[in-house]
Structures are given as C-alpha cells and as structure tokens.
Amino acid sequence: xxxxxxxxxxxxxxxxxxxxxxxxxxxxxxxxxxxxxxxxxxxxxxxxxxxxxxxxxxxxxxxxxxxxxxxxxxxxxxxxxxxxxxxxxxxxxxxxxxxxxxxxxxxxxxxxxxxxxxxxxxxxxxxxxxxxxxxxxxxxxxxxxxxxxxxxxxxxxxxxxxxxxxxxxxxxxxxxxxxxxxxxxxxxxxxxxxxxxxxxxxxxxxxxxxxxxxxxxxxxxxxxxxxxxxxxxxxxxxxxxxxxxxxxxxxxxxxxxxxxxxxxxxxxxxxxxxxxxxxxxxxxxxxxxxxxxxxxxxxxxxxxxxxxxxxxxxxxxxxxxxxxxxxxxxxxxxxxxxxxxxxxxxxxxxxxxxxxxxxxxxxxxxxxxxx
Ligand code: SF4
Numbered sequence: 001x002x003x004x005x006x007x008x009x010x011x012x013x014x015x016x017x018x019x020x021x022x023x024x025x026x027x028x029x030x031x032x033x034x035x036x037x038x039x040x041x042x043x044x045x046x047x048x049x050x051x052x053x054x055x056x057x058x059x060x061x062x063x064x065x066x067x068x069x070x071x072x073x074x075x076x077x078x079x080x081x082x083x084x085x086x087x088x089x090x091x092x093x094x095x096x097x098x099x100x101x102x103x104x105x106x107x108x109x110x111x112x113x114x115x116x117x118x119x120x121x122x123x124x125x126x127x128x129x130x131x132x133x134x135x136x137x138x139x140x141x142x143x144x145x146x147x148x149x150x151x152x153x154x155x156x157x158x159x160x161x162x163x164x165x166x167x168x169x170x171x172x173x174x175x176x177x178x179x180x181x182x183x184x185x186x187x188x189x190x191x192x193x194x195x196x197x198x199x200x201x202x203x204x205x206x207x208x209x210x211x212x213x214x215x216x217x218x219x220x221x222x223x224x225x226x227x228x229x230x231x232x233x234x235x236x237x238x239x240x241x242x243x244x245x246x247x248x249x250x251x252x253x254x255x256x257x258x259x260x261x262x263x264x265x266x267x268x269x270x271x272x273x274x275x276x277x278x279x280x281x282x283x284x285x286x287x288x289x290x291x292x293x294x295x296x297x298x299x300x301x302x303x304x305x306x307x308x309x310x311x312x313x314x315x316x317x318x319x320x321x322x323x324x325x326x327x328x329x330x331x332x333x334x335x336x337x338x339x340x341x342x343x344x345x346x347x348x349x350x351x352x353x354x355x356x357x358x359x360x361x362x363x364x365x366x367x368x369x370x371x
Contacts, residue, residue, distance in 0.1 A: 002249045003051040003080065005035060005072070006260030007061035008278055011095070011131040015199065018191035020262035020276040021059040027278055031260075032068060034285035036075050038259045041285075043079040045267070046257055050081040053246040054088045060116075062092020066104030073108055087112055087151070087245040094140035095132040102147035112151035112244075113144055114184075120171045124162045127205070129195070145179045151242055153182035158216040160188050161205045165216050172220050176227035181242035184235055185220050187213060214360055221356045234312045234359045251313050253306065261291070271295040300371040303330075308366060316353020334369055341365050 008021045009028055054076065056069060069090070076082065089112040090105060097115065105113070119125060120134040132140075144152050154175055158168055175183060190197050190207070199205045208216075221231060229237035233251065236244065249256060258265045262276040274281060274291045284291035297305065303326055310317050322331045334352060345358030345365065354362055 001046075001049050001051050001254060002053045002055065002246045002256040003076065003082070004055045004057060004246070004256060004258040004260075004263055005061070005076075006258065006263040006274075007031075007056060007058040007064060007069075008261055009058065009063055010060045011063055011093070012129055013195070015127075015129045015195040016188055016191065018194050019059065022278060025063075027282070028064060028068070030282050031278055032064075032072055034282045035072060035259055037285040039076055039079040042257060042259070046080055049255070050083050051257075052083045052086050053249060054082060054086055055246040056088075056090045056110075058091060060093050060096060061090055062096040062100070065096075065100045066108045066110075070104070070108035089114055089151075089153075089244070089246055091116065093130075093132055094136040097140040097143065098136055102143055102149060106147060106149060111149065112153065113149055114153040114155065114182075115140060115144065116155045117141075117175070118155060118157045119160055119163055119168075120174065121160075121163050121167060124160050127162060128160070141175075141178055141180070151182065152180045153184060153244065154180055155184045155186065156220070157186050157188055158220060159208055159213040161207055165212065165219055168216050169219050169223055172223040173227075176224060176229070181239050182244060183224060183229060183237045185217070185224075185237070186235055187217065217360055218356065230314070231356055232314045234354075234362070251309050253309070264295075271297070304370045307369060311352075311354060311362065311366060312359075314347075314353065316347070316350050319351050322352070330371075337365070337368055340368075 006020070008031070009025055010021045010023055013021075013023055054073070061069060073088070088109050090110045091114045093116045097113075102113075115137070117137045118128070118130060120137060122134045125132065125134060141154075156172065156175065172183075188196075188207075190200055196205070200207065224237045225231060227239075229239045230241075231237050232243055233247070236247070238244070255267050256265060257267070258274070261274050261278050261281040264273040265271065272292050272294045275293060280289060281291050283289055306325060307317070317334070319331070322334075338346060338352060341358075341364070345355060345361060347353045347355050358365070
C-alpha cells in the first residue's frame with residue numbers, strides 16, 4: 001500500500017503545468033494542519049494494513065523544508081503503520097534543495113529524492129518560468145550525491161521549444177554519468193488553461209514537430225539503456241533495480257491513500273479523490289463541507305483502466321492474470337489485434353507488452369483495444 005501526501009505549493013508557476021498548486025505561500029500551515037486532520041480521520045480505516053511507501057508530491061514539497069515536513073511525517077507514523085523499510089520519497093526542485101541541504105531530509109527519514117531538473121538548458125528553463133537554473137541543478141546533484149541518500153531520481157523533459165535533439169542527448173548523457181538511479185522522462189504537453197497554451201495560441205512559442213519529439217524519445221532511450229538503465233515504464237528508467245516502489249504500486253493496482261487537495265485514493269473496489277481547492281480542503285477538515293468525491297467505474301471501465309495502466313509497464317499483460325480478469329475470448333481478441341500492428345511495437349518474449357517503439361505509437365493499439 002502507498003501513502004501519498006499532496007503539498008500544493010510552488011515558488012513559481014511553470015508555464016506548462018496543470019497540477020494543483022498555488023504560489024501563494026500564506027496558507028501553508030493551515031494546509032499542513034488540515035493534512036494532519038485528514039490523516040487522523042483516515043487512520044481507523046487504514047490502520048489494519050501497513051504502508052511500504054510514502055510519497056511527498058505536489059506542488060513542490062521540498063519548498064517547505066524538513067522543519068515543516070518532519071513533524072508531518074511523524075504524525076503519519078502515529079496515524080498509520082509505516083513499514084520500517086518503507087520507501088519515503090520527496091519531490092523537490094534544485095533551488096529548494098540548495099536552500100535546505102540534505103541533512104535535515106535524511107534525518108527525518110527521506111530515503112528517496114526526486115529532483116525536478118527538466119533540462120540543463122538555462123534559456124529553456126527561463127522560458128518555461130522554472131524557478132531554478134541549470135547551474136543550481138548541477139550543484140543540487142553534487143550535494144545529493146555526496147549525501148548518501150540511497151535513491152535519487154531526476155525528471156527530464158523532451159519536446160521543449162528551444163532544445164534540439166543533440167543538446168537533449170548531451171543533457172541525458174551528463175545526468176546518466178552521475179550516480180543517480182532513476183530518470184523519468186516526460187514529453188511536454190500543452191494543457192488547457194496553462195500559460196503555455198496561451199503562448200502557443202498567440203504564436204509566441206514554436207513547438208517542435210511530432211517527428212522531432214519522437215526522435216527525442218528514442219534518442220533518450222538509447223542514451224539511458226546504454227548507461228545501464230532499464231526502461232520499465234513508458235516514462236521511467238531505473239538502474240540497479242531501483243524502480244519507484246510508489247509508482248509501481250499504482251501500476252500494479254495496489255491500494256493507495258492520497259491525502260490533501262486533488263489527491264486520489266483506491267481501497268479495494270472503492271475509489272475517490274479530494275477536490276482541487278486548498279480553501280475547501282481546509283474548511284472540510286474543520287467540519288465545514290465535504291471534499292471527497294467518489295469515483296465510480298463500471299466493469300468495462302475497470303478493465304480499460306487495468307489495460308491502459310499495465311500496457312505502460314515493461315511487463316505488459318500477463319496471460320494468467322488476463323484470463324482471470326477478462327476471460328479467454330477477450331484475451332484472444334487482443335492477441336489477434338496485436339497481429340494487425342507492426343511486430344516491432346511489441347516485445348517478442350512477452351505475450352502482450354510494448355517495446356520502446358510501441359510505447360511511442362501506443363495510442364493506436366490502445367484505442368482499438370479498449371472495451
Ligand atoms: S514546480 Fe512542479 S508542480 Fe510546481 S508549477 Fe512547476 S512543474 Fe508544476
């Protein structure tokens with residue numbers, strides 16, 4: 001089981017981002033208090049099981065520093081059973097990491113850091129309104145490597161306006177040469193309501209062509225696999241078996257509890273999410289109004305969700321589980337469908353799992369496969 005805490009605060013609003021966050025930092029302490037209250041309310045329901053991962057996500061939880069998040073983690077220990085070897089991840093950005101250092105995070109029990117580097121091109125960082133510079137990213141990585149924090153992950157983006165494939169390859173090679181264990185690669189998408197969407201509409205930025213974006217995805221794959229990383233999920237690479245335990249639990253359908261505004265939860269057949277409003281969240285925890293919205297999926301939607309999630313993973317769909325979930329008829333229909341697509345989209349050694357080339361093109365197959 002995984003425990004997720006959504007910390008919805010950021011120093012600056014990146015132009016591409018549509019996550020739930022605010023740059024108004026005044027409400028931090030009220031929100032942390034509300035998170036404690038939500039944990040207390042959820043405690044009885046979740047106390048029987050134990051969490052093997054805790055994930056501080058956001059937003060930028062690293063912005064709050066260990067003085068604020070340390071006591072919050074202690075509170076989680078009081079409300080829930082966290083396994084002694086639980087993976088405890090903190091998302092942070094380079095500038096915040098440099099501000100707080102690593103000792104405080106280590107002391108509070110963070111054993112996995114996820115650093116939002118995105119690119120090492122200073123101009124692209126500035127154009128996207130990131131709060132950090134490329135030099136800060138390098139210095140933050142120096143600090144993390146010297147800290148002995150056991151697991152380190154870096155986020156890198158591709159398809160960014162102003163960054164060509166050759167430079168992206170150099171960025172990936174530079175990062176891969178470091179002592180990091182995990183790299184997530186995300187293609188830039190233009191989300192509704194973001195500053196980037198407006199800039200694209202006003203022709204203030206020019207996005208790279210689709211072919212170039214595809215070329216970048218494949219080039220990253222070459223660099224990272226050559227450096228010993230396993231491409232274990234469409235956007236994720238791990239070295240030395242250091243896959244993200246937290247995300248792997250999502251992909252394999254384990255229960256998870258999400259605390260905080262916009263956080264999602266799954267428990268058995270029940271699933272729900274908290275609405276994306278800090279004010280409503282704080283009020284709800286103070287007994288004024290509700291925040292939880294149930295998510296109802298019918299039988300077909302559950303199968304589709306399983307299909308779409310599993311096909312993102314290296315393992316894809318296993319025959320035994322597929323037969324049990326969807327029955328022989330559906331399973332053989334999927335295998336037949338696979339024959340209509342190029343061989344190199346799929347791994348030869350697994351019954352139904354994409355190759356890297358297949359992940360690039362997966363929408364066509366998945367659109368045809370969903371119920
Ligand atoms: S720091 Fe992360 S969460 Fe915050 S605006 Fe930027 S991308 Fe979004």
